[in-house]
Amino acid sequence: MTDNQPDGWAQVPHVDTLRGTQEPPVPVTAPSAHRPRRRLRRGALVGIIAGGAAVVLLLATGVVGYAVQSSSHSADRPVRAFLDDLTAGHVDDALRLAGVDHDDADVLLTDAAYAKATDRVTGYRIAATRTDGDTATVRAYLRQGGRDVASTFTLDRTGTDWGVFPVWELQAPDLGRVQVSVRGPGGTPVEVAGQRVRTSDDGIANLTALPGSYAVTVDGGKWFTAADATARISGFDGTSSAPVSMTTELTDDGKQAAQQAVDRWVDGCIASTDPAPAGCSFYAYGEDPAYTYTNQKWTLEQRPQVTVGGWLSRGWTVSTTSLGRATFTADISGPGGVGTASAGPMNVNASGYVSGFSDAGATFESAVGNGSSDTGS
Template identity: 40%
Template sequence: MSDNNLPPVPQGASPLPPVPPVPPAPSAPVPPVPPVQSYPGVPQFQPQPPQFTQPQPQFTQAQPPQFQPQPGARKSRKGLIVGISIAAAVLILGGGGLAVAGASISSSVAPDAQVKEFLQDLVDGRAEAALEVMGEKPSGLLTDEAYNASANHITDFTVGKAKTTGDTSIVTAKITQGGTSYTQEFELAKAGKTFVVFDTWQLQSLPLGVVDVQVQGPAGLAVQVDGNAIDVADGSSLRAFPGDYEVSVVDDSDLFDAEPATANVVGLSDDAAGSVATAAVTTTLTEAGTAAARSAVDAYVDGCVAQQSLAPTGCGFGARAQDGVSYSNIRWTLTVRPTYSVGDWAGNGWSVTTETAGTLDVVADSVDGAGRSGQSGTTLSNYRPVGTVSVVDGALTFSSSVLPF
């Protein structure tokens, strides 16, 4: 039969196993003692080094386990709460940052921002950048070179709030150009989205102002605007940003001079007051050109007088034949030469008018129906050539505007 009783505890023995001794705590490094400052007449105290005693092992009676909340668990929960609070704060701050960033993006792509960018480019002399905002490419006077060579640009502006309806937005700006202020309306169309949620807008092309180039002079003259060559082969109306544009022509002739003309473009729309500006370059004959013009008229008259016809071709004068009479050996004589006045360009040449009239005599051999022969003649006492002189192959030529006889 087995014995289930525990063996008796020997005398003097503890009912529990002995607690192992606690190892002594490592000694903390002793900080250096600062030097003591001496004061005269005051007793001095010497610092004593700290005394350390070797901790003695303590033996305590083991207690049955107690079920009580542990301080460590409470501390951990507090740490968790603090951590959650910090995380929430980070989320709040992050959300605020996103809101600020979102507002910044939205503002940068807003309709009024596009208008501000466009106008600031013009103030700063960046014509091609302004065109890019409108989605256009440089051409004609719409280049940095042509724009910066002109004068009297936009100097200031104020942009109002956009009025948006559906996919269209209207922005009105007040613009200052030199001593003039005016309002300009801009239309923008919705172009898409950026960052998924923010609408983007495209500034619609403006009609812009127009420099209407008119050269009052011979055909084929090279045109310059503010010293820059401009091709006007496709038309004389050139779109332009607000400004003053000086139009001139290039010629190497000593027969005439060309006076430059300035087109003052005010506004960004072709229906604005002053936005369609005409630059009429006027050419005038020089002293040498005026003399050449008179010589050209004389040559014309002499050519007419040399024709052996009662009605010289293209000359505007003549003598009428009598019925039943035939004429031969017709001879014109300029007994008094007319004098001329040469004026301004008149459509296709410089105008020529007669100051003093000339006199023409004509004689011819004649035979009537009865076979009688003799000499016939008459006098034209108020001969007045009228027309224009123009440059042909580098020389001046006269063209009569008088109806044929």
């Protein structure tokens, strides 16, 4: 059969031309208008890093600086400085730092004197610091003679540095005192840590001292001596040493000088032409006013024997162990004619005391005046 219609297959595209559904082609455009990020130059990057590090360093430095300044302005710093000077033996610097007033009479407050002390402050540790307003209290332990001694220091705030950090001033600590009592003549020379001073009229020496132990000796020359002693001062709380009492004793030269002084006193009384010699232990009485007395004299028939003892309040005691004897004679003239008058023998009591010594020897003072206790008068 013949189909007169056009061949429909002739209108179908060849299979090679079939590609399926196609999207419209994407147009090719110019490069994007957003340019890639520029990389920083190396120098700029280093600058930024360095700047950041500088800020961090400044902050760190500020923190460290604040901590350092806070430490250097703490209340215990003046105490440490004072004790550092003291342990190094720099007494003048330490006292100046602490505001301790002293003068030439304070013979123990020197580098030389402190160097001769024992049990000095050789170290310390700060135990506690307490602040109450403008006042601070620092408690420390001082190392003395192998042991710890507690001491307390007071400080006052006197202002601020840079308006932030407090300025503390150490108040003068209470120093101790070496107290020496010498049972001997007033004005006796004593040496404390090699420093020579004299006692008062009542035999006392009082010296301001730093913590330590001080050797004390009496210088009685060839006349008297005393056992050496030691005064001890602990810490800075105004503690005085236990009073050092030193009792003097006469040397052999001192005892001999004392005997000679007694003999001079007796001889002086015997040399008097007065029936009642002033200051002597014997006298004659009973003169008749109707007679005239001439050629008056005392004669020592027996010298008193004495012994010299220890020191009492007025001197070394002199006790009569054997009374002396003395007589008084005089030529007389009167209504009954002329003749000789006599009195005695009288007891010669040489009890008294030796009050001191000089280059000439001992000084003797009688305890019996004008025979007031002489039963033989």
